Amino acid sequence: MTQSFIHIESPNYLKAETLGSPADWAGVFGNNRPLALEIGCGIGDFMVKTSLDAPETNFIAIDYYNKGCYKTCRRIDRHGLSNVRVLREEARQFITERIAKGSLSAVYINCPDPWPKKKHRKRRLVNRQFMEFLRDYLAPGADFYFATDFDDYGIDVAGMLPGVEGFENRLAPDLYVHDLPGYHLSKYMLKFMAEGKRIYFVHYKRI
Numbered sequence: 001m002t003q004s005f006i007h008i009e010s011p012n013y014l015k016a017e018t019l020g021s022p023a024d025w026a027g028v029f030g031n032n033r034p035l036a037l038e039i040g041c042g043i044g045d046f047m048v049k050t051s052l053d054a055p056e057t058n059f060i061a062i063d064y065y066n067k068g069c070y071k072t073c074r075r076i077d078r079h080g081l082s083n084v085r086v087l088r089e090e091a092r093q094f095i096t097e098r099i100a101k102g103s104l105s106a107v108y109i110n111c112p113d114p115w116p117k118k119k120h121r122k123r124r125l126v127n128r129q130f131m132e133f134l135r136d137y138l139a140p141g142a143d144f145y146f147a148t149d150f151d152d153y154g155i156d157v158a159g160m161l162p163g164v165e166g167f168e169n170r171l172a173p174d175l176y177v178h179d180l181p182g183y184h185l186s187k188y189m190l191k192f193m194a195e196g197k198r199i200y201f202v203h204y205k206r207i
């Protein structure tokens with residue numbers, strides 16, 4: 001069955017091709033506040049809760065899922081949020097083309113696709129190569145958050161990050177925790193927790 005493409009009519013929905021490379025985010029938001037990015041925002045529930053907590057931060061929420069962007073925009077608009085913009089974009093391409101190096105104050109990745117089959121693991125978004133790529137776009141002191149319900153993905157990322165230069169573990173001596181006070185729970189986290197699964201939270205700082 002083919003899914004119909006939803007046209008998104010929202011003042012907070014942007015088309016990347018209308019932006020510069022890198023984009024002028026201060027111009028987009030009309031201020032020079034810190035710039036945070038959520039990759040794979042899904043339906044936008046985490047983004048709404050997180051951006052409501054931090055009105056002094058500008059947030060970009062991206063997902064390459066059209067319906068997710070639509071739902072995220074609906075939520076953002078309903079809450080009258082002016083500090084979030086949504087784009088239907090693939091993470092690596094978007095960051096490369098639209099984000100200035102050293103400019104992100106935080107990156108959030110919640111429940112990225114786990115690609116559970118061994119032969120598909122190389123398709124996972126977060127690995128050493130991705131972290132070395134992302135490192136250049138983070139400002140000094142920027143936060144990196146990763147959360148997954150998938151044991152093997154959580155343990156892999158938690159075990160890989162200490163070996164990536166330029167990051168400091170904010171949860172040390174733990175490599176990950178199953179409860180991160182103050183961090184909002186996303187739709188997928190809640191779904192997996194209801195199934196009795198534990199979430200692996202990882203939190204690093206760019207040094």
Ligand SMILES: C[S@@+](CC[C@H](N)C(=O)[O-])C[C@H]1O[C@@H](n2cnc3c(N)ncnc32)[C@H](O)[C@@H]1O
Pocket residue numbers: 039040041042043062063064065068089090091092109110111112113125186187188189
């Ligand atoms: C399992 S869902 C989780 C959604 C949400 N973060 C949550 O926790 O409820 C993963 C989402 O990430 C998006 N996604 C996966 N890889 C992506 C990429 N490379 N760039 C942008 N979005 C991506 C998918 O389209 C999907 O909406």
